[in-house]
Amino acid sequence: MLRIGLTGGIGAGKSTVARRLVELGATLVDADVVAREVVEPGSEGLAQVVAEFGSEVLDADGALDRPALGSIVFGDPAALTRLNGILHPLIGRRTMELVERAPEDGVLVQDIPLLVEGTMAPLFALVIVVNAAEDERVRRLVGDRGMSESEARARIGAQATDDARRAAADVWLDNSGSPDQARDEVDRLWRDRLLPFEENVRLGRPGSSRPPRLVEPDASWPVQYERLAARIGHAVGDAALRVDHIGSTAIPGLPAKDVLDIQLTVKELSAVDVALPALRGVGFIDRPGVDRDNPKPADPDPEHWRKRFLTSADPARPVNLHVRAEGSPGARYALLFRDWLRADRRARDEYLTVKRRAAERHAGDSDASRYVEEKEPWFDEALPKAEQWAQNEAWRNPTDGLL
Numbered sequence: 001m002l003r004i005g006l007t008g009g010i011g012a013g014k015s016t017v018a019r020r021l022v023e024l025g026a027t028l029v030d031a032d033v034v035a036r037e038v039v040e041p042g043s044e045g046l047a048q049v050v051a052e053f054g055s056e057v058l059d060a061d062g063a064l065d066r067p068a069l070g071s072i073v074f075g076d077p078a079a080l081t082r083l084n085g086i087l088h089p090l091i092g093r094r095t096m097e098l099v100e101r102a103p104e105d106g107v108l109v110q111d112i113p114l115l116v117e118g119t120m121a122p123l124f125a126l127v128i129v130v131n132a133a134e135d136e137r138v139r140r141l142v143g144d145r146g147m148s149e150s151e152a153r154a155r156i157g158a159q160a161t162d163d164a165r166r167a168a169a170d171v172w173l174d175n176s177g178s179p180d181q182a183r184d185e186v187d188r189l190w191r192d193r194l195l196p197f198e199e200n201v202r203l204g205r206p207g208s209s210r211p212p213r214l215v216e217p218d219a220s221w222p223v224q225y226e227r228l229a230a231r232i233g234h235a236v237g238d239a240a241l242r243v244d245h246i247g248s249t250a251i252p253g254l255p256a257k258d259v260l261d262i263q264l265t266v267k268e269l270s271a272v273d274v275a276l277p278a279l280r281g282v283g284f285i286d287r288p289g290v291d292r293d294n295p296k297p298a299d300p301d302p303e304h305w306r307k308r309f310l311t312s313a314d315p316a317r318p319v320n321l322h323v324r325a326e327g328s329p330g331a332r333y334a335l336l337f338r339d340w341l342r343a344d345r346r347a348r349d350e351y352l353t354v355k356r357r358a359a360e361r362h363a364g365d366s367d368a369s370r371y372v373e374e375k376e377p378w379f380d381e382a383l384p385k386a387e388q389w390a391q392n393e394a395w396r397n398p399t400d401g402l403l
């Protein structure tokens, strides 16, 4: 199952997008619907709310009187905390039930208005944010929902900023245009990304294999890394000692293949086996054939260079996840080279020349493996310089002494 989070500011068109995804075959769990369901007449939730706040929160039909409840908790943080203490566990439990009931071989979309404001983003393999210009959203809320302009602006102002939403978005779906344009975009997203992503996860297939092509550095790489790191950290739990952005996309200003490299440091590599189902849940699949790094001259024992390797199954966002054990030379090496290349401009330029040459030579390959191999000798040659730099700077391996 591929679990997708869907959100967007009020009036942006989130519900419209959710409906189209359902028409295409997704299963929808709507957080607003669940939140209403857990306090519907006759529910355990409603009984608990009445027990806490009194029967004045009921209307004449015995249903929850939301404005009455709102006036009690508005401006009274302690009351709001008590209300949330009742509702959140019920909403969580009901959501889990619906998620577990969704088809194993399908795309599950969770429509969550406050996804960006809350803490749920790391649960999803992908977050889609629907957006439209603020004036357009106000026009829609006034025209279709009968809000006043000031109410619409106040509601928009109380939600997450566009910047926060952008940072959370794997997919930024612009719905400023016509409904037909948005629908076409959703259809394309479904066909080109969501369906193949789901299938790749289910079949244990990597998302993409591309020839090595260097692109200009992308300022959003670190932001993308943060999103992925949060997912990985959440999936692996306490066994994740550290998650680090490594490789060329972690070095500002360096052209690179558009592939994010992430290092997960664990105490023992076997921790990965326990975490595999959760990692699949956020889109990562195991690549058992790749089980170590090439030993380096300073430590030629291949056993020391064991790792686990996973890749993202997302066809549109290649990610390599290198899992290495605390104290292993591979974990140290990845961070040493990253930090040295971040700090030393000449080293960076030299490395870029090597990359360019290798990328040119292997531009016609179907994947990047020979490109990677061809760059290896440069690392061996450069290692003494990196070590010298580490000594001069009193560089400390961040993966040492984690426990």
Ligand code: ADP
Pocket (backbone or CB within 6 Å): 008, 009, 010, 011, 012, 013, 014, 015, 016, 017, 130, 140, 141, 144, 145, 175, 176, 177, 178, 179, 180, 182
């Ligand atoms: P949200 O769920 O994000 O609050 P909705 O999907 O309910 O937003 O959309 C808000 C309103 O705008 C609805 O009345 C919807 O029909 C309308 N709407 C959605 N997309 C468009 C669009 N591209 N152009 C014009 N109106 C739209």
